[in-house]
Structure formats: structure tokens, C-alpha cells
Amino acid sequence: KEKCNGTAVWVAQIERVRDNKDRQAFAELFGHFAPRVKGFLMKSGADAALAEECAQDVMATVWLKAHMFDPSRASVSTWIFTIARNRRIDILRRERRPEPEDLPWGPEAAPEQSDVLALQQECQQLGNAIKDLPDAQRELIEKAYFGDMSHSEIASETGLPLGTIKSRIRLALDRLRHVMK
Template identity: 75%
Template sequence: MRSNGQPRADDWVNHVIRIRDTQDQVAFAELFRHFAPRVKAFLMRSGADPSLAEECAQEVMATLWHKAHMFDPTRATVATWVFTIARNRKIDALRKQKRPEPEDLPWGPEAEPDQEDILSLQEETRALGQALAELPEKQRELIERAYFGDLSHSEIAAETGLPLGTIKSRIRLALDRLRHTMK
């Protein structure tokens, strides 16, 4: 403990270990009191409305409880781990908000596209397929999972076992190559 009564970073690690090993509710309550308001404030500063921030903060803390076994103190501090979970939860929540609800989708026949638009779209599709085929296999696989499989970077990391930073780097490099090729 520090002189201000706040646990040090290594004390938070001990809290997570107690949650992992014995489902210690006191340790969880202390982590919750410390991190939940900070997570909510962080999410609101990054543009989330108060209700979304509150919901995400609750989910983050529930994740901490259920997935304490996944925390690795050699890779990150507890604070870094918690705020990474928060950031990913916010991204997931925003993605869900942007998906149209069935009642928002148009019903009935849509106007037929012009033949010129069809040919242009077919050419773009062909060019994109060729550009994707020319990507290195590791980059292409991650692009396909992210954009065709609709997986978040965190979900890809969980499926592949690759570090999140590697996934982000490969996707960024692949998108740069695609942009250059499609100009």
C-alpha cells in the first residue's frame, strides 16, 4: 500500500491472483471500487455516452472476474489489462450500434442499378480479389477474418494465439498494400 491508501501496481496483481485462485470477493470489490469509475470516465472521455460507458464498465469488471486466469503480469499491468478490455468492449459496442436493425432495412424491390455501375462494381470486385490474392498469406488470412469473418482484432488474437500487436500490424500493412494496389 502507498501512503495515500491506494494499492501499488503489484498489489493489484495480487488481487487478480486472489480472484483467479480463490474467487476472492473482497479482492474483486476493491478492484471494482478502484477501476470501475476510472473505466467509465475513460470511456466517456473517448466519446461514449454515459449509459454506454456504464454498461461497458460493468462488462469490463465482469470480464475481470470471469477471466482473471487470462491475466499475465509479465505482459501488462492490471491497469493496462483492464483498460485494454474496456477499449475493446467499447469498440464492440459501437460496432453493434452501427449494424442496422431489421426494421431499418429497406423492404421491397430496389431500383435496378445502371449497367455502367454493374460493370464498374464487377471490375472493382475483380481488382480487389486479385489484390487480396497477391497479399502475403499471413496478412490475407487476417484481413479475411477481420472483414469477411466480422471478427474484432481481440477475437482474432484469441482464435490464432497471435499477439494483438502483431495482428494490428499485419492488418495495417495489408490495408496499406490494398490501398496502394487499388489506386
């Protein structure tokens, strides 16, 4: 059931957490995303205990900030990814992450349903498009996100020349852009 309209299902679960403090909906979100966040953090160099701790923290943030999730701007996995990423910078590097200032037109009214639908569909499409990438391109994109590594660090780990990595990532992005058009 998650495969065909997964992104819309998760949006509904977040809204149930936000509006009704629905523990069942949260448990389902937790079951799906917590292990992914934990895997993400371990890939980035955290040990199992720290990754467990952080993943719990990220999921608690999902509950506590459910009212700040805007489904016309992000899928649930995108939103959780950004929370996990910022937590990783905070915990593993002990750095702040500067964020851009709020847009000058300020807080918006409830998003239009058509905008929500369009964005969630795009995210679903993007997910499918990544799965269809050639393995070599997909792996480099994943490395760029999972490992706390620059392109030159990826180069020394994979043994690929930096130019090859950059051009493969470019190629992957071009392909994704093409699919998304």
C-alpha cells in the same frame, strides 16, 4: 499505499480473485478501476448509462478471465485497458477487433516471479514518467487514447496543426523511452 507499489498490489488482488473467488479483492479492484473505465468510455463518446453498463461488463470480464491474466506481460491496468478498448470498439462502433494469432510456442507455464517483478516495475515507472511529461505532451497522449479520434481529428478539435501534434506525440514517446532505459 497504492502509490509506491500499486501495480504489484493489483496483481495480488487479481490472483485472489482467480484462486479464491475473493469478493473483497474484487470489490477493491472494482472500486479503483470501474470508475476509470467509465470515465474512459465517456471521454470516448458513450453517454453515462452506456458507459456504466460497459464498465460493469468490463469488470465482469476481469473476474471471468482472471485466469488469463499474465503478470509477466502486462500490468493490471494495461490488461483492463485492453478489455475496455475492445469493448468500446464492439459497443460504440459495432466492429470486430482483429487480434494477432497466438504465438507459435503456445501456452506458457506459470511466469517466472522475476519476470513479473521486472514488468510490474516497468509499468510503475512508465506511469510516473507520464506524470512528469510537460502538460501539452501528456494531454495529447491522453487524447490519442481516450477520444476515439485520429490525429487529424485531434488536430481539428485542438486547432493545432497536424505536424505539431505528430511531433509532440513523438517527443513524448521519445522522452518516455528515454526514462524507461
